Amino acid sequence: MSGLRVEEKLFQNRYRVDAGRPHIGIVDPTLCADSCRDQQCTVCCPAGCYTREGNGRVVLITDGCLECGTCRIICEEHRNIAWAYPRGGYGILFKFG
Ligand code: SF4
Ligand code: SF4
Numbered sequence: 001m002s003g004l005r006v007e008e009k010l011f012q013n014r015y016r017v018d019a020g021r022p023h024i025g026i027v028d029p030t031l032c033a034d035s036c037r038d039q040q041c042t043v044c045c046p047a048g049c050y051t052r053e054g055n056g057r058v059v060l061i062t063d064g065c066l067e068c069g070t071c072r073i074i075c076e077e078h079r080n081i082a083w084a085y086p087r088g089g090y091g092i093l094f095k096f097g
Contacts, residue, residue: 010047015064018090022062024049024071025082032058036078041071066092 026032032039033056041050047064050071072083085091 010066012095013066014093014095016090016093017063018086021087021090022060023084023086023091024060024062024065026058026060027080027082029057031078031080032056036080040074041081044070044074046070064092 036058039050039052039058041060042052042058046068047066049060049062049065051059051061053059067085069083072081075081
């Protein structure tokens, strides 16, 4: 067992960006700002893909997404995330071993 921190382990993964074709999207950004009080996606995504801006809007950048599905579950109440796996060959390439 190594003494690496989680951030260091995540850094060992590789990610292939499918430019212009994000595999996850916020369906209605207005709903995030106006109706989602806790905006839990901004604190629960392990890759930090969701950012809360000063005006209450939430910005999603899928680069580095681990495809864990947490955001989809967290947003179950609002169903405001359109979620799919990346196309074959794109997305996270986990480091094994
Ligand atoms: S949990 Fe869903 S509705 Fe709430 S801020 Fe995140 S994406 Fe928007
Ligand atoms: S699937 Fe996981 S890593 Fe990807 S954006 Fe959602 S919570 Fe973040």
